Structures are given as structure tokens and as C-alpha cells.
Amino acid sequence: MLQVRHLDIYVSILLMGFGVYVTYQGLGYGYVERGTPSAGFFPVWVGVGLAVFSAINLFRTCRHHGLSIGDIDAIAYPEIAKVLGASALMAGFIGLSFVIGMTPAIFVLMLAIGVLFGPRTIGFYAVLTVLALAMAILLHFTFSSLLGVPLI
Amino acid sequence: MEDHISSTVGGITRRSVARTAVAILAVAAGLGLAGAQAAYPDKTFQYVVQSGVGGGSDILARTLAKILHDEKLVPVNMLVENRPGGSGAIAYNFIAGQKANPYVLGGVGVSFFTTPLLGKMTVSYKDFTPLAAIARSPYILAVRADSPIKSVEDIKKHPGLTTGTVGAVSDPALLATMTSQQLGTEIRVVPYDGEGEVLAAMLGGHIDLVYGNPNEILEQVKAGVLRPLAVSSPERMLSLPNVPTFKEQGYDIVHTQLRGIVMPKGVPPEAIAYWEGILKKVAEGDAWKTQYIQRFNEEPIFLDSVEFGKQMDVTSARYEKLMKELKLIK
Amino acid sequence: MLETWGLLLGGLAAASEPAILIAIMVGAIIGLFIGALPGLGPTAGVAILLPVAVSFDGTAAIAALGAVYYGAQYGGAVTAILLGIPGDASATMTVIDGYQMAKRGKAGVALGISVAASFVGGLIGLALLTAFATTIAKAAIAFGPIEMTALMIFSLSLVSVLGGSDPIKAFISLFLGVWIGTIGLDPILGLPRFDFGDVRLFDGIEFSIIAVGLFGLAEMLATPAMSETAVSTKLRFRDLLPRLSDTLRCWRELVSGSLIGFFVGVLPGAGATAATMIAYAFAKRQSKHPETFGDGAMEGVAAPEAANNAASYGSMIPMFALGIPGSGTTAILMGGLLMIGLQPGPMLFATQPDFVWAVFGSFYIGNLALVAITIVLTPLLAACAFLRPGYLYPVVIAIVIYGIFSINYSMFDVALAIGFGVVGYVMAKLGYPPVPLVLGMILGPLLERGIRRTLVASQGDLSVFFKSPIALAIIAVTLALFIVPWLLKRRARAKAASVIAAGA
Incomplete structure (x- = not known):
């Protein structure tokens, strides 16, 4: 189990650091030039805002246990695995599409996502395969032929 | 710099190898063409547009493709493909990456020069082969009809005038700095996101001057909303014979947008000659005049590969200077 | 005034010719379809049809392109409600309550309201367009950078209404959105900002990519594996049908949403998405039950849907009356006018009255046609929400990926959308509201442009802000x-x- 409160703290620290980075970059773009706000004006303030509010949140979360988070207190590891798994599958699709093309790759991705979210039955896999095949063909026809998109 | 030193000290470096390879490829391609005289072109041409559908560059490409097809000037097809994004970088990287491929074409827009100058692209305008320019769009300097400014000279009497442009680096921005320098005054340049926004700001009285293509300005002039003061072409425009050029009024300001077509670097000379011939026929034909020049109020012109190449040098140098003044590049 | 309606009747008659009717139907169906595809909105729809449409005769071409435009506005809501994925940027606010309704099995009701809202918004927008185009156009251009700055301050203060229960996290989300809005070439100086050395970020990140990731993909990631349906209730046929009584209950939001949408839409550069945000916040602010917003309030669907449809007609006003494209979509429409040989400009009404009125007539007919089409399709579409995730998600993810890819033909964008899906998931788990982020991303750049344009023109003199x-x-x-x-x-x-x- 990953405690949501801990995650909140990590994310706040990350955002604070990010705010400082944005401000630093903003100063590099130029804050004010010839009396008018320059390219860095907005980034500087955005960075300051991010850093300050994240610091407040960090302070608050550290002091008051579980005040800002509603009913969920922890994320189960299987759920994290599923989120990472689904993201990795989609990322894998991007890589695969450069090798075997978008349409075959989307067929593979649809099967994989279906397996991830669906029940583990033979009937389901059979329907899923047909569905994925039909969908891949339909998508290819729609986007490539009708909309003229140069698919990979 | 480092690269330069290593290439002189180390003799053969990666860069010169690449250059030799390109040269060999080009020669090979050329020989291939010579071997089978009538073979080029034997494949579909791909014309890559750096913006989305419906923009100026896209309309030019599609009109050209239509005329090439209707008049049967090219024995194969030309497909227009939009590759927007990255301020032109996506399309121009793609074209330049097709080294020595005489079946890829592209159009020249402002971003053709400015995005590489920002230094984030590995290619520059020198990585392309100019083919020809087939139209020219001058800029018209105009004010609102009720403006107290009656001539270019009057701009001096009203310090702190503003003008709008699309983005910081554009032809109107270039013209505004040229005007400022020639008059010894300062015109403030306010960047907007599109020609439409600039025109809206002009009509709404939020800016004082506008430098616009005839296509945007002429209708407003005809409706009596805007008053033209000068045109930026070397000679007066056919559609506005009463409006003097900057040059006539004693200002050294000549800058027009050339509608030019390029190919990747290293294409065989036969391909250049082929397209010069085709584009000359297009530029001088009636279809181009009625479907492009008249419809978009541009000026007819034809520049061959060498002349167009020279103009590309001039234009790039101008943008580079402007971008240095704006401190965008060092 | 009477003369106007006479001209409009003539226009309606002209638009009833079979060739134009076919053009309207083809355009409306294509628009509906493209609008429903995640990532692709009216701009993409009009762009895709443009090369084909210009081969039609003049009026038919613009009637078809116009139909794509407003058809896409109808279609954008469908995906937003059924799948929680904005079909296009301006449907983002519709996701908030529409998807909640669908999750409770009321997809049909929500779709019904969105159709009714689209129709009412369209009709009010159209009526204003027909009757007062020239007058409104003149008023709209009085809106310059100073006024835009003020409007954006107004709009950003909406975060106080839309922020949710935790103001600290709402502000963090807002700042993140504003930061995303600064990515790309700086609008004033042209300097690349936060591009991480990658030219693909020069034009910034397309809003649809963020919205699809943050709302759609994040929601799917958060759904537990092997769940039976995404919807918490059983399928009842009654819930698949739209109901007239619900629509009547939302009449206030319909009218206010339409008016807000229309007037924000007219302003050059403001855009339909900003209009939907203002309309939504206004409806919530005026509501007696603001707590139901975000939890499946019908009014929360009615207001933004009315606004985005009214905005599409508003944005046509500068084009028809002044010859100025006020938005990305109208810029392409204007390209269409030019390609068929019509010169849009201040003289268009005077020189081409037959054309203009026939086109306006076609808009009325097209809206009626769209209501008929969508009402028929509603039960069928609404049933989609009851599919089990095992079948639904693979299909939806595939459509999302193809849709996002088609925006710029870029796998990089697909990767970004996936990344924002994970970000959205983490935000949801930690109680960061996503709405302020989209608010910041849309409005932040407009505020920055307003402030900096004003100060460039005044050379840093702040007093100009108080003179308007x-x-x-x-x-x-x-x-x-x-x-x-x-x-x-x-x-x-x-x-x-x-x-x-x-x-x-």
C-alpha cells in the first residue's frame, strides 16, 4: 500500500523544486526589458506561485495528518501496477508502431488493454480479438483513406 | 568552431565524408537520369506544406498542384501534404532530410528562415535547393481612413506610433524597423497571433499603422476603411496604381514576400532545370494569373533558381539582423 | 429589421435547393463524426473538408464547411458525455457534469440536454448573427489588449467558483496550467520557452492533448481492473432517451450560456473554450445548488454546450461583416471563401447578398438537421456507456491514439497525452482539481498576451489600464x-x- 499522504508529500517537494526551476528559467528569459514585461515575466511569477503554494501544501500535509485528502488513504500496489502497466502498454505501442506500423500495433495494443481490463475467459478473448481486428481495420480506413492522415 | 578546426587539422572528418557521400549520391542520381533521359519524373511528387490547410502557403501549394494537373504540365501527380508544427521546423526538417531526393518539394514562408536562425534546428536555408519564385506579394503600409497621418513623412510628426505583426519576427516587423530607421523615429511593434487579429486591432483603433499583404488590405481600402500610404515593392502595384512606393518617396525600403519553391539540397541539376521550366510555364500561364495572382492580389513575377537563391540570401540576412536587434540571437 | 427577415427568408429558400441540402447533410454528418473523435475539433474538420468542398459551387461549399463547423460542436459533446473525453477543446467543460451523469446511467438525458443546448445556443447565436452582424462587429473590435486583459482577470477569478474544495491545490493546478501555456515560442518576442531543446514544442502543446490525457486517459487508468461496467447503475431504456422537461428546467442556463458564448466568441482571439468556461462558472455562480455542479448537474451540461455553439456563430461575425478571421476555424473558412473566388471583406454583404443570405439560411437548416440526426442516434450512443471496460477501453484508447496522432501527425503528441494521463491520475488521487489547470492553460496565455501587448504599445506605462x-x-x-x-x-x-x- 502506498500512503496517499506520503505521495502528497513527495509530489509537493517535486512541485516546489519545479517551481524554483521555472522561476530560474524565467529569469534567464529576461524579466523586464525597457520597462515592459519580457519573456520571463510570467514564468517567474508562475514559478514563485508553484513553489509557494506547494510549500504551503507540504507544510499542511506534514502537520495535519489526512486533513486535505478525502476518503482514500492508500493506493493498493495492484492498482499502481495496473496504472503503470497500462501506461507502459501505450508507450510500447508507440515503439512498436515505428517497427510494424500503426495499424498492426494498435491491434496488439487493443488486445493487451483488453486483457488488462477484462475478465479472464476464453469467450471474452475471442470476442476481443474479433473486435480489435475490426476496429484496427475501421480506424485504418477512416483515418488513412477518409481523412487522409499519413499514418506511420 | 570546434568542428571547423577538426576538419582542417584532422583531414577527413565525418562532416567531409558526409559531404562527399552527398556529392557521390548526387552524381549517381544525375548519371541515372542521364542514362534514362525521359525517366524524370517517374514518381509522384510530394509537396510538403509547413502549415495547416487553408493558410497562405497551403493555398499556394494546392493551386499549383491543381494547375499542374489541369494543364498536364507534369506527367505524374503532385500530392500536397501538410506537416504543421514546430514553427515550420517539422516540415523543413523533413524536406531537408530527404537529401538529393528530386521528388520532394516545399514552399518558402517566414519560418523557413527564422526558425533555423533561432539555432534549435540542425538545418538552415542553405540545406535546400531553390527552384524558382512564381509570385510576389508586396506589403502595403496603411492607416485608418480617419487618421491624421496622410503620408509616410507624417509618421515623424507623431512619435510613439504602433503597428501590429504576426509574431515578433515577420515581414511587417522587418518593414517597421526599416521605416523607423529611415525616418529616424520609433514605431512600436506589437506582436499578435494572426493576420486577422492584427487587422481587428487596426480597425478597432488599438494600433496606428498596418503593413499588410494586398490580399488583406485591398478590400479594406476599396471599402474606404483604410488609406494606403506606400507599397514596399520596387515598382508600383498594378492593383494600386496611385499609391507610390517607399522608394519614390525617398526611402530605401524595398521588401516583398517571394512565393518560392524549394527542394532538398543535392538534387541533380536536371531536376532543377526541369522545374525551372515547368514553373516558368506556370508563372506565365493564364491559369496562374486568374486562379492565384488576381484572386489574391499578388504581383506576377518569375525568378529562376539562381536569382531566387540570391534573394534567399538577402532575406535570411535581413531576418538575422532583425533578430539580433530584438536580442533573440547573439 | 423587417428587411433582414425578408432577406433571410430568401436565403432559406435558396438554401433549400437539393444541391445545397445535400452539402449541408454531408457537412453536418462529417462534422458530427469528426467532432466526436477525441482530439479533432471543428478546425480539423473544416480543414479536412476544405480541399474537397472548394470543388463544389460557391454557396454549397461554404454551407458544407459551415455545417462541419457547427456539426463538430454537436459531436464534441458526445464523447465528452459518454466517455469523459472531450471530443474537442470546447467540450472540456461538458465533461465535468456530463460524464458524471453518464456514470449514473443518465447518458441519454445528458446527451438530450447537450443537443437541446447546442440547438438553443445555435439558434440564439444565429439570430444575433443574422440581425446585428455589422453592429456587433463594430463593438467587438473595440476590444483591444487592455480590455482583453481585464476580461482575462475576470475569467481567472472564476477559479474561485471552479476550484473545488481545496483552494491551495486549486491554485497549484492553476499555476501548472499557466506554465503549460507558456511552453513554446514566446508570443511577443519569439524566444523559445521551456522547449527542452525540442523543436516539436515550439508551437506549444495542443490543448486537446492535455484535455484528453487529463480527463479521459486518467479516468480509464483509475478504473479498477476487471470491473463489469464503467457505469454504476443498471441499463434502463428510459434513461437512454432525452427528455423535454429536463431541457425546459435549464432554460436560464441555456439563455445565459448562449449569450455569454456568443459575445465572447465574437471577440477576436478569445475563443469558444474560454466562452464555455465563463458560461459554466456563471451558471454555477447563479445556481441555487452550486454544490451539484461537478456531480452531474444538468445545468453544468446546458451552459457550456449552449455557449460553444453560440460562440461558433459569434466568431463568424468578424469574418462576414469585416473580412477578418477572428478564430482559427474562421481563418480556414476564409481561406475557403478565397479559394472559391469570393473576397471576404467589409463589402461582402453589399456585393454578394445572395451568397451571404443563402449561407445564413443553410445554417438554420443545418441546425434543424443536426437535432434530428442526434436525437435519433442518442439511445444508440448512450448504450455505449454500458459496455464493459474490457471491450470499451481498448476501442476508446485506440480511437484516442488515432485522434491525437492526427492533430499534427505526431507520435510525440500521443506520448504527451499518455504522460498527461498519468499526471491526471496522480492529481485525482491527491485531490488536485483538473479544471483550474485547463483554465490556466487556456486563459493564462491570453492574459499574458493582453498585458504584454498593452505595455509594449504604451512603453511600460501602466496608467493606460485605467483609461479604458x-x-x-x-x-x-x-x-x-x-x-x-x-x-x-x-x-x-x-x-x-x-x-x-x-x-x-
């Missing part, structure tokens, strides 16, 4: 409507808290 009566009026409204009530509420809450603390 329009801007001052907007700021006064902002203070009265949002900031003062918000401060008062916080003070009252703090007082109550201290009383409780003292009592304990």
Missing part, C-alpha cells in the same frame, strides 16, 4: 461577483472555525 471604460467596468464586475463574495465567505468560515475552536 470597458476594462474598468469588467474589473468592477469581477470584484463584485467573485472576489468580494469569496473573501467574505472565507472570513465567515474562519470566524466560524474560531468560534468552534473557542467553544471546544
